[in-house]
Amino acid sequence: MIVLDDGPAPLYQRVKQLIVQNVASGAWGPDHKIPSENELVRDLGISRMTVHRALRELTSEGMLVRVHGVGTFVAGAKPQAPLMEIRSIADEIRERGHEHRAEVIWHQVEEAPADVASQFSVMPGTQLYHTVLTNLENEVPIQLEDRWVNPAAVPRYLEIDPARVTPHHYLMQQAPLSEGEHIIEAVLAEPWERKHLQIDKTEPCLLIRRRTWSNGQIISAARLLYPGARYRLGGRFMKRGS
Amino acid sequence: MIVLDDGPAPLYQRVKQLIVQNVASGAWGPDHKIPSENELVRDLGISRMTVHRALRELTSEGMLVRVHGVGTFVAGAKPQAPLMEIRSIADEIRERGHEHRAEVIWHQVEEAPADVASQFSVMPGTQLYHTVLTNLENEVPIQLEDRWVNPAAVPRYLEIDPARVTPHHYLMQQAPLSEGEHIIEAVLAEPWERKHLQIDKTEPCLLIRRRTWSNGQIISAARLLYPGARYRLGGRFMKRGS
DNA sequence: GTTATAGTGTTGTCTAGACAACTATGAGGC
DNA sequence: GCCTCATAGTTGTCTAGACAACACTATAAC
Structure with missing residues (x-):
């Protein structure tokens, strides 16, 4: 039926x-x-x-x-490998046979600043969920994850403990992924980011801005910051726009 | 009016x-x-x-x-840098202050093999335009470009001389870019590709498969092969799928 | 057996109209 | 001046129907 x-x-x-x-x-x-x-x-x-x-x-x-x-x-198996792959850093680390741990820095409701609001297409000041945490590989910080989540799409998001259930897994389960966007660039980290990543002032970092949609609705926007000396990027990408 | x-x-x-x-x-x-x-x-x-x-x-x-x-x-200037950037290798080389030259290997009509046909969503054997050339930076081969073009979208494509007008520039001018797709992987080159790139059998190569659309119609599918020792990839990407 | 032909079911497109939801503007009342 | 409210204009959605284009199948003709 x-x-x-x-x-x-x-x-x-x-x-x-x-x-x-x-x-x-x-x-x-x-x-x-x-x-x-x-x-x-x-x-x-x-x-x-x-x-x-x-x-x-x-x-x-x-x-x-x-x-x-x-x-x-x-749609069946595509003739070529899947065009998009959004991987969990935790899975990556475990596949390398290393230990993964997350340190939660923030996990709360916040009013969206202007740049985040524009990514979500909402008014600045709208209440969104905001999580910041570091992912550690064998106790070495390898990624700082700064994520905003759409409460309308995932209302119970704040109830999870990001140290136990990774936000990535929870969101994938709650809202099947239909679309994503990656923007990759090299940057220097902000002082507070450097503190959590335990890196030097001049250390170049790989910044991945990732947004995900499910069924036409934006789910999450994340800034993923990797110390350049501790990470290399691999995978397949698809881009579209303008 | x-x-x-x-x-x-x-x-x-x-x-x-x-x-x-x-x-x-x-x-x-x-x-x-x-x-x-x-x-x-x-x-x-x-x-x-x-x-x-x-x-x-x-x-x-x-x-x-x-x-x-x-x-x-x-749509005006986006709040963040353009989400997609499809650059011309010739521009890249010239921006580095080096000399660019292209050596044309093929530039003709061909019947699409099965893998190309599926990328264009046409029947195998359909006539498409096919260009293969190498791009040289200061006389050193830096990229092998293997491109198929949709004749229905760009009927006069074969009239250009790819050594003088880069296919990339001609296509961008004829069909304003609306959508693109990149797939990046590391491969070993085929023997004929190695010959044109003047590289060793064991040299890993960066392979970028790029497809572009204009107004919903596929324009071109290209395999861009870079010797790993001579090129690093940078830029922004967006992905979507499944 | 082979070849036309008609019919059925499917997706692709287009129309004319209706109502809802939202924004900006201006008039009026206080 | 300030607030409220009505109004017009715009986009968002939905309907019922129509015809075209295409693929497949069954039937009829040869």
Whole structure:
């Protein structure tokens, strides 16, 4: 039985959510043919244009593949390796066989400063969740994580203990990732950042600004700061814009 | 006077093209308020849903900014540095104050092999343009560029001389960039690639696979191979997928 | 058996209209 | 001056229907 969640969200977003849930749960595996537009129209009792918009957006987001005159299918394994990979630093460290520990510096509600507000497309002063912590590999600080989270998307975020459940894992579980953005640059760390990373004034750092979306809604914006001498970046990236 | 191009393309795509042209030509600069949906409906003689879809897609592509109840504006300077940057290797070399020269290896029509066809979403055997060349910095090969181009999007591509006009510059001029994708990995070069790059069998290479889109249409797919000892990658990336 | 042809089901596009939600503006009352 | 409220203009969403384009299948003709 297919039924829409109720809620204040627009209809087409709830249709998208329904599809995403079926795919994320594994009920609809790769190459599964999903119900046709007319079937969804009949089952959900909504208009075809609304269904069509939901399916079209999910197609442009890479979750579905549509074939004119045939049907709509769950996107299978891509011909090349996954285009995006957002890894957890904790997983990375453990895969290297090292010990991982997180030291929480802040974990609270804060009013968004202007630069953060613009990234979230909200008014400055809007209340957001803010977590700052360092990730240590064998007791050596390897990353400073400065993360803002959208309370509307993840209302219970503040209840977690970031030292035990990494914010990354919690967010991935609460809001299946649909889109991400990485900006990579080399910078010098601020004094308070240097203190937590235990690095020298002249130490160049790799800065990764990461934003993630789920179902069109921004979930989180994070600044990830790596001491240059202790980290190298690898992986695949995709970029888009302007 | 605002008027749509005629052609076989769907109406909403022609509306997008009209907006893109006005922005690319500079007629509508950053923060310019573009005509409202109702004005476009009246001037173009088409329905509002069609106009709305065009504006909505351009907004999601980052070209426009829409404010509920106010209007639609050309996206201005972003609060942070441009999210995507696709640079020309020739520009990079010249900025370092070095001499740049390109050696053309192939520049012709070819039938797409299966892997290329899948990247272009066409049938294997479809005729595409194919250019292979090396870029030399002070007569030292620094990059091998293996590029496929969509003839439907850039029909006169074969008429250029890649040694004089870089394919990158020509494509950027012919089809304003709207979207791009980078995949970065480390590989060993094929024998024929090693010959042109004048590198050793065991030399690790940085491989960047780059695809670019313009107005929803794929323009070009390129494999850019850099000898690891002669190049370091820097820049900003954005990724999205799955 | 092979080849046309018609029919069915699917996605892609477009229309005309409606209502909701939001913003800015100006008029009026205090 | 300051506040409240009505109004107009804009974008966001949704509907019901229509036709086109495409793929597949079953049927009929040869």
